[in-house]
Structures are given as C-alpha cells and as structure tokens.
Amino acid sequence: MTHTKGAIATTSSHSAFYNIIPGALEEGLEAYAICFDRDWALWSQYPKLLEKIHVIRVKHYNDAEKIVGAFNSIEEDVIIVPHGSFVRYLPVKHLKQLTHPIFGGIKILGYEGDRDKNAALLQESNILTPRIFKKPAEIDRPVMAKLHGAEGGKGYFIAANKTEFLAKSKDKQIDFIQEYVNGVSIYAHYFSSPLYNRCELLGFDRRLESNANSQFLPPFIPPTFTVVGNVPIVVRESLVPEFLRMGQNFAAKTGLVGPFCLETIVTPDLKIYVFEFSGRIVAGTTVWVPFGNTYANTLWGEPMYMGKRIAREIKEAFKRDKIANIIVDSPNLEEL
C-alpha cells in the first residue's frame, strides 16, 4: 500500500516521541515508529498518541540488524527521519542496508562523531570557530579538553593554560583540545529547505548542564558539563542577522538538507563562536512543541516547531513529487 499524502518512519527517542511524531501527525502524515523495549514503559503511557501511529517493537536499541529489518518491513513508502540516538546506534554498514530513503541523506551523519571533520566543515563555511590544538605543546591560552569517549557534555574539562592542562590530563586519554571560549552558550536551530529554496533560522535554546548549571557550584567541586535539559530563549536583536548569515553559509557550503544546529558561544564583545554542529534535529528544539516560538512563528505565520517543519517538507515533497530533492546526498560532503 502507498499513501499519497506521505509517511515517515523513525526509532524511539525523546525527539521522535515529543517532536518528530507530533509534527508528522499534525501535518497529516502516517507515522511508523520502531520502539525499543527500554522506551515502552514511557510510550505506553500515551495511548492517545499510540493509537494514531504504527508501532513496531524491537527489543534492543543497539540491535542494528533487527532495526534494519524492522524498517525494511514497512510496506508503505516512508521517509526515514534520523535523530541523535538513531545516528548513534546504526553504523554506516547498516544505514546502507535501509531500503527506504533517509531524510537529508546519509553523508552528513558521518560528521556527527568526527570532531575534526566537524570543525573543518564549519571553517570552510566561513564561520568563526575556536582554535584547535593538535598537541599539548601548542597550548597558549585557556582550553576545553575532551576525554576519549566524551559525549553529551560528559568528560570535558577546562584548563587555564598549558601547565594546568598537563596536570589535569595526566594518565588520561585526550581526544580533542580546543581553545576555551568563555561566554553564553546558545544553540541556533536551522532548517535547510530544497523545496522552499532557503535556509530558515527557526530559533534558539540554551542547555542546562550538570553540574555547571547547579544553583551554586561550591569551590570544592570541579565543573562538569553533562547536558540534562534545555531552556527556551530569545537572543539580542543585533545577533540575529549574524546567526542567519552563519546558517545560510553553512547550508550553502554543505548542501545539507533539513534540520541542523550550530552550537555557539556568544562572548561579551558579541562575537559568535561555533564549536560544533549537528546535522539533524537536536533535543533543544523540543522546548517549542507544540506552539512554536517567536522566530519560527513569525516566519511561517503559524505555530511552527522542528518536527512539524520536517513533516511540512516531506508532505510537500510527496505532494509535488519531489522526494528525490529531500533525500539527496550532497556532492559537497564526504562519502561514508
């Protein structure tokens, strides 16, 4: 069977459940969700939502073969919508076995876990980035260091100078040393649209990090940066044009399709440093569901959030018979 109105498929996660799927339903798309057992305790609490979607149960979130099998068992023509944990648990080998197309293609997903490629792509897009130090000997200013396996803000530390870095990194495996830029971290969210032929700045959020964002961090406890939540924000007016320019540059340079996030630090002299990007929907956009935000709603003249925006593009692609445009891999990106 094939619905002409369009359909999406994804795996269970916070972004899927509270953002991508509500957006798909709001736009009138069919939604298929591969739900892992660890998520079922949560999902089963939402009967009103579940009755509107197609759930395929898979036991383990890291059983890539079963996930591929589940996706490939969907008979309807679906577009697979990736998100953070989707990317983490499906290795390239398995991504390539999927018979349904992936929204935004797969090449960009290869930049997720590779900090050097990630930073290079930002620099090529004429975006201000913190300096990267290849060797400890080069350190000539405060740095943010990331231990091997660091992710989601865990395993990071700040050092004021080379001496402090050497002391703090002793007996540890350091994967990445970046200039420490101090300022307010702001996450800017974009949607690059082949059908509307533009890059949209859809809004901003701020992260809550534990323990850095404790109510109070006593001097006897060192800071850590594990992401535990997100807060809705608006930004200073004079920053908006630069945020827009950066996103447009990045979309033009990479040929990326769909949602992406520039993860920035805004300094006291209003410079915007981008320390990383995500080439997919990120959790911070969930603060906008279901009523959107100032920026997205002004642009669209209606409540708009990232999951709904993704669904809007897919709905339009089905309607205009332009699916090829939204699943294409950019020639500007490296092969996986």
Next chain:
Amino acid sequence: MTHTKGAIATTSSHSAFYNIIPGALEEGLEAYAICFDRDWALWSQYPKLLEKIHVIRVKHYNDAEKIVGAFNSIEEDVIIVPHGSFVRYLPVKHLKQLTHPIFGGIKILGYEGDRDKNAALLQESNILTPRIFKKPAEIDRPVMAKLHGAEGGKGYFIAANKTEFLAKSKDKQIDFIQEYVNGVSIYAHYFSSPLYNRCELLGFDRRLESNANSQFLPPFIPPTFTVVGNVPIVVRESLVPEFLRMGQNFAAKTGLVGPFCLETIVTPDLKIYVFEFSGRIVAGTTVWVPFGNTYANTLWGEPMYMGKRIAREIKEAFKRDKIANIIVDSPNLEEL
C-alpha cells in the same frame, strides 16, 4: 443550590489565581475564592476574571477560624483545592472542621512540614534520596544544612565537611542535615489520577534562587537559596523514563491523589536524587498556564496545565458520580 457540573473552592494565592482558578473556568466549573485583604490589591486588577468567579473576602490570611467559616458558608457542593499557602495557614484542627471535602484528602498535607516523614516516604517508594545525618558527628561528606524555620530556600547553607559544618552552625539551631548532592535541580510535576487510573508525568520546571542564581555571585558573598521564580524547561531524553518510574512508584506507594512534585537534583552522571516532595500543586507549574507544555500536551492531545488537570479530574468525578474517589485519604498515609 447545587450545580451538577461541579465546583471548586480555594484561598487566594498565586497558584489559585493564575493556575487553579483559570483551569476551573476553562473546564466549566464554578469557582469560589476566599480572597484575603493582602491579595485584593492584585486581584482587583483583573475584572474580567473576577466577574466569572465567586469571591468571599476574608481580612487576615492567618485567621483560620474565619477561613473555615467562609468555606463552610458555601452552599454549593464544592471540592476544596489546597495549595502551598492553604496548607501553611490552616492547622490540622481547622482542616478537620471543613464541611466540604478536600481534593486529595488531608493526610498528605501532614507531610509538608515534616522533613523526616517526607524523606521516609520517598525512601519507601524506592526513590534515590540524599543521605540524612542525624548528628553532626556522622557527617562524612559535603552537606546541606537547614536552620530552624527555614523554608522556601531561606536559611540553608552548604558545608564541605564536618569541620566547616561545625564552624558555620555555631550558635545556630539546625533542624536538618542532608548529604549535599551537587547537580542541576529539576522539579518534576505529576498528577495521580484515580479516575484515569494512572500517574501522569506532566512536565518540569527549574527554580530561580536568590542569590544562588544571581547573574554573578562575587566570592565575597555566601550563597543563599530563596526561591524567587521559575523557568520552563525540557529534560534530557534518557532521563524521562526514570522520572516517570519515580512518580509512578511514589503514587503507588502513597496512594496519593492529584498533583505532586518530586524535587530533584540531577548529577553529572545522570543520577536523579529526590530531596523532598510536595503533595499538592506547586508554583513552578504556573509557567505552563494557559498553553501547557510539551509533555502534558503530548499526553492529552490538547493544551494541559496543572490547574486545568485538577479541574478535569473534578469535572469527571462530578460527571461520573465518583467524588468519593478523589477526596479519599490513603490508608498508606499516617493519620493527622
């Protein structure tokens, strides 16, 4: 006179005015409000709201006899909805003189001011709590201490160890010594529903504490933790199932009816410690009025906030003739 559609009554407060009463009106219930003189300057600014409710003026917020008299003078069958200041100013003796039933019963209100009973109930619900130290001699790690009379975050202090505790507590009456868990404080809000037979996780907020959440806390000023406001947040996706489990456990163990809040600290390694609970609506849920939030709205498929959720349960109880189910005192809780 008796309206078959249902009615509530409460006393004047922020939660009443901006949350409970708007929710009742939205659900089509009659609303009675006992308004104290100190609140009238504020309330009188809202003529559009006042014309929809029944206001009974009482001079002093701590005149328990007059409050009981005012409640008992209501001829319509009302359900009394408690909130923070309601609990504080009506002693048990007077609670028992009320002729109208209280939403969620009265036993749970006895746990509000008693830190030991509060902590015990959490532990019995298989919820991770900070260790409590009965005597200063037992202190073997950083602690959060609460002075006699401390409330709303006032009168707390942190000590790195036993020595610092002894120095800081000199000549002071200490009521409570708890392991200091450092991390981001997140307030999780639930609704335990006898009519829908489930415990709903309705969302989260973060508190603003003065001066701990100052823009900058100079080293020459010690931190204090007086609550001055609340911020809307979403939480890291992998935390949501554990927040749900904790709430469900707590609701099952206590037999509690209606809104409650688990007041937590999320550590850098993503453990969730609950340091206190509130067995009623708390002020942080006011950030959701009137359009709800991601979690509550996904669950209900419509804008939902705590005041409206309370009203929904009461409306259903009137409609299904199940009032007894929502005013019952749990056999699992101690007598007042």
Next chain:
Amino acid sequence: MTHTKGAIATTSSHSAFYNIIPGALEEGLEAYAICFDRDWALWSQYPKLLEKIHVIRVKHYNDAEKIVGAFNSIEEDVIIVPHGSFVRYLPVKHLKQLTHPIFGGIKILGYEGDRDKNAALLQESNILTPRIFKKPAEIDRPVMAKLHGAEGGKGYFIAANKTEFLAKSKDKQIDFIQEYVNGVSIYAHYFSSPLYNRCELLGFDRRLESNANSQFLPPFIPPTFTVVGNVPIVVRESLVPEFLRMGQNFAAKTGLVGPFCLETIVTPDLKIYVFEFSGRIVAGTTVWVPFGNTYANTLWGEPMYMGKRIAREIKEAFKRDKIANIIVDSPNLEEL
C-alpha cells in the same frame, strides 16, 4: 488616504520585527516600517510578513535626516511607536521634526540615557533603589561601577569595597557608581493605559548576560554583563503584589503612557531593588510573542504580548477618537 482603523510606523529592529509589527497586524492595524539596509538581509527572509506591511528602505540607521524624511513621507495618519534603537539613533532635534505623533510622547525618551534623571524618577515614585555614590570617597559597601559609554551590560564592573574600586577604576573614566545589590535580576514589564485607566503588570523575563551567565565562569576570568538574550519566567507569588505596586506608583508619578520596564534585583530576603527603568518596549518582552504569558493572558482573557498590547491601545484610540490621550507628554516629566 486615512484608514479609520488606525496605523503605526516604526524603524527596523528586533522589537519592531518580532513584537510591534506582529502585534499591529494581529490587531488589524496598517504597519509602516522604515527598514535600514543592515536589517534587510534578515527582513527579506520573511516574505509572508513583508507582504502585509509597508516597507520604506533607508540606507543608514544613523542617518537621522533620512529617517525623519521617511516618517514624514507617510501620508496616512500613523502613530510612531518607539523602541530601544529608535531612541538611540534619533536625537531630540530630529524627534521634534517628526510630523506624526509618537506613542507615549517624547519627554520620557529623554530619561533613557541619563542615569541620574532615571534614578531620581524612581526614587520620587517611592521605589527602592540602590544607593548612588557621587564620589569614590563615599563608597562604604560593594558597588557596581559603569564606565563611560557603558550600555547593554558592557563596561560594568563589581568592586567589593573602596580599595578594590580604586584599583579597578585606575586610568578609567567612571560615569556611575551604584551600590551593588546582589540577588536575581528580574525585569518586570508594564503597560500604562490612559484608555483603560490603569497600569497593567504584563509579565517578567530574565536576561542572559555574557559572560556572567556562562555555563561556568572560571576563576581566571572576570565577570562581564553584556546582554545576549532573554528567558521567560514566572515569579514567586508573594512578590507579585509589590511588583504591581511599584509599577502603579511609577505610572502615577510620571504620567507615562504605554510600555515601560522596571529593571530589578530581588534579594534573598525578598526585597525588590529597581536599578533602572526603560520608558518604552524592551527586548525581553519578545519571549512572549505570539502566545503571551500567564500574567498578561489572565488579565486579558486572551493571548496578549507587548506588541499586541500597544496595538490594542492604538486601535482603541482610533476607534474612540482618543488619539490625543495616547500621544500626550506628561506635565510631570522634564522638557527635552
């Protein structure tokens, strides 16, 4: 031509684009916007909005003569709505050349850049303000000092005492020395309405300042206070009546018309100090667009935000033929 329904005009800015203009459109007013070239890259991304308004392009945002010419070229009867950058780039001389009336009059705009006049007006309104020190010799407590040219939070520093002040201010031109009040900064937003004959407390926000609001401020980096964004908040219930009283006092004393903001610090013992006011719409209210907030919506019984509230007053003035009431300069304010 003259529309009887009313029309506004303003210059391009964040507040204009995301707040004032959407509000005017929602209320059915015509909207004229003088758009500077630096803003066009952003504005041109919003075709759905642009097609609903009249845009007049002006090259430089600081070309006051061209701006006056553009405003005066509007044939329709418009009310000019001022905002932060409007005030900054139109000197008094040019303000007086405008042929269309200004919402709220022009006298209040003269208080924007003058810290002494600003503070005096607050004190005359019986509002608690931090003490001002005219000379360094008078300093007897922690102070916040502002360098010459400081604005938007840039160029501020804290000193614990006179000695530290003298050290930090060496070789610098200090414009303003104020008692340093430590606590949570909360921005309270009001609308003083001649047509509804009341001062409305419409809500609150919190500012994000770089680098003071960094996720973590290492000890080796001194704090700075450049505003980079805003966060939506609600406040502790017992504070609301005092916030209301302060706004009502200020509106009564100044005779001010339209939006204003009291910029406050709430201390741990719940005192509210006002360190500055803005006599116009400020950026923090943009967090409410387009769905309002708890306070404004409870007051109006509908979604309400500052841009819409301004438009509502203007629409009513056109309808009731009361334009004179909303453009009047208060006799209580100093001549420009």
